[in-house]
Amino acid sequence: MLAKRIIPCLDCDLSGQSARVVKGTKFSELKYVGEPSKIAEKYYRGGADEICFLDITASAERRGTMLDVVRKSAAQVFVPLTVGGGISSEEEAVAAFKAGADKVSINTSAMLNPSLITTLSKKFGRQAVVVAIDAKHSGSGWKCSIYGGKELTEKDAVEWAKQAESLGAGEILLTSMDKDGTNSGFDLKLTKEVSESVGIPVIASGGAGSPKDLYGVLDKGEADAVLAAGIFQREDCSIAEAKEFLKEKGLEVRI
Amino acid sequence: MIAIVDYGCGNIQSLENAFRKIGQETTLASTAKEIAEAKRIVLPGVGSFGQAMEKIRENGIEQALKRAALEKPFLGICLGMQILFEESEESKGEGLCRLKGSVKRFTVAKKVPQMGWNQVIPLSSRGLFEGIGEEWFFFANSFFAVPEKEAIAAESFYGKRFCAAVQKGNLAATQFHPEKSGNAGLKILRNFAKTEVK
DSSP, X not given: OBOOEEEEEEEEEOSSSSOEEEEEETTEEEEEEEOHHHHHHHHHHTTOSOEEEEETTOXXXXXXXXXXXXXXXXXXOOSOEEEXXXXXXXXXXXXXXXXXXXXXXXXXXXXXXXXXXXXXXXXXXXXXXXXXXXXXXXXXXXXXXXXXXXXEEXXXXXXXXXXXXXXXXXXXXXXXXXXXXXXXXXXXXXHHHHHHHOSSOEEEESOOOSXXXXXXXXXXXXXXXXXXXXXXXXXXXXXXXXHHHHHHTTOOOOX | OEEEEOSSSSOHHHHXXXXXXXXXXEEEEOSHHHHHHOSEEEXXXXXXXXXXXXXXXHTTOHHHXXXXXXXXXXXXXXXXXXXXXXXXXXXXXXXXOSSSEEEEXXXXXXXXXXXXXXXXXXXXXXXXXXXXXXXXXXXEESEEEEEOGGGEEEEEESSSEEEEEEEETXXXXXXXXXXXXXXXXXXXXXXXXXXXXX
C-alpha cells in the first residue's frame, strides 16, 4: 500500500547574506529558524518522506542562493526534493533539476501562463510538476491568490486544480490561506473537495498544529500527503511522533 | 566505473549524488562508444516511453544499449526500466526489447501517478535485494511493466499487484527510485555496484 506522506517545508528567506529558514503566520511576521541544508538533513534523518524548499522572497536575482541550498541538501538527503517560489520559466526549472531538485512547484507563473505546466510536464514528466494553489475562502467556495497571497484572483480553486491536472500537473499542493500559520487544523472541506475533483495526488498545507490535525486532513480531508512547516520547526512534535500517531490511527505510513 | 546514460531524459544529479554517498564514482555516457567502454551502466529516465526511445535513437545509442544490456551489469530506473520492455500502452513503437513483456497503465488506482513510498516485497534475496527485506521505496509512475514471471525480482501493490523490480542475469531494473529511497535505496545501489563484471 502507498503510504501517506509527511513533507516538511522550509520557508527560505534569501534576502540576507545567506539563505535562512523562516517561519511566519499568514504569510507575514517572519522569524528566523536556521540554515536550510542543515535543517533539511535533520528532517531527512528524522523520517521526512520528502522535503520542500520554498523561496518566500521569490527573488529572481537571488535564485543562485536557492540553487546552492538545493545542491548542498541533495548531496546528503536521499528523499525527493521540491523547489518552489518564483520559478517562472523552463530555464529556471532546468536549473533547479540540475541542482538536484526532483520536482518544481509553480504557483503564480502557472496561473499567469498555464502553458508552462504543459511545457514542464512534457519535458520532465508529470511527476516533476507540482502546481501550488493558495486558496482563500470567498463566497460559497475558494478563490486562488497569487504573488504569495498578495493578490486575490477570480479563479475558483477547485476549477483551477482540475485545469492544472488536465494541463499536465502531477500533484496539487493546496494551501489554505485562511488556515496557514494558525495551527488550528487544516481546511478539511477545501482539501476534500479538491482531492475528490482530481485524479492526481493532493498535498494539503496550512494549519497543522498537532498530529491530530495531520490525521484529520489525511483521513477526512482525503489528502495524499501533508506539508507543514511550523509544527516541526517549533518541535511541537517530531516527524517520527507524528507518524506513530498516524499509524496508531490506522493510516499507512513509512516508519 | 559506473556510467550513467545521459540522453536528456533523466535526473542525473540525484543519481550522481547517491552513488557518491556510497563511495562510487560515476561518469556520464552519452555516446555509443562511452556506453561500450563502461563497466556498469545505469539507465535513468523520466518523461514518456515514446519520447525516451526517440531520444535514444536520436543520440544513436540504441544498439549500444541493447548490447550493454546483454553483456554487463545494467540497471534501469523508472522509465529506464520500462523501455527495456517490448512495448508500452503509453506510446507507439518498440522499446529496447531486452525483456519480454509490455508496459501498462494503472487503471484501478484512485490517483495516478502513483506518487510516494510503497512497500516492496523482494521475491529473491540475491542480486539487487541481497540483505533487503520488505522495505519502503519511492515511486513516481503512471505505468508499470508486466514481465515474464521468472524475471520479477520484487513486487508491490497499488490498486493491484505490480512488478517493482526485475532481474535477469546481469540485467536489473527498478520501477522505484533507489536514489530517492533513503537508506534502503542506497543499499540497492550498493548491491548493484558490487555485482561482478565478467
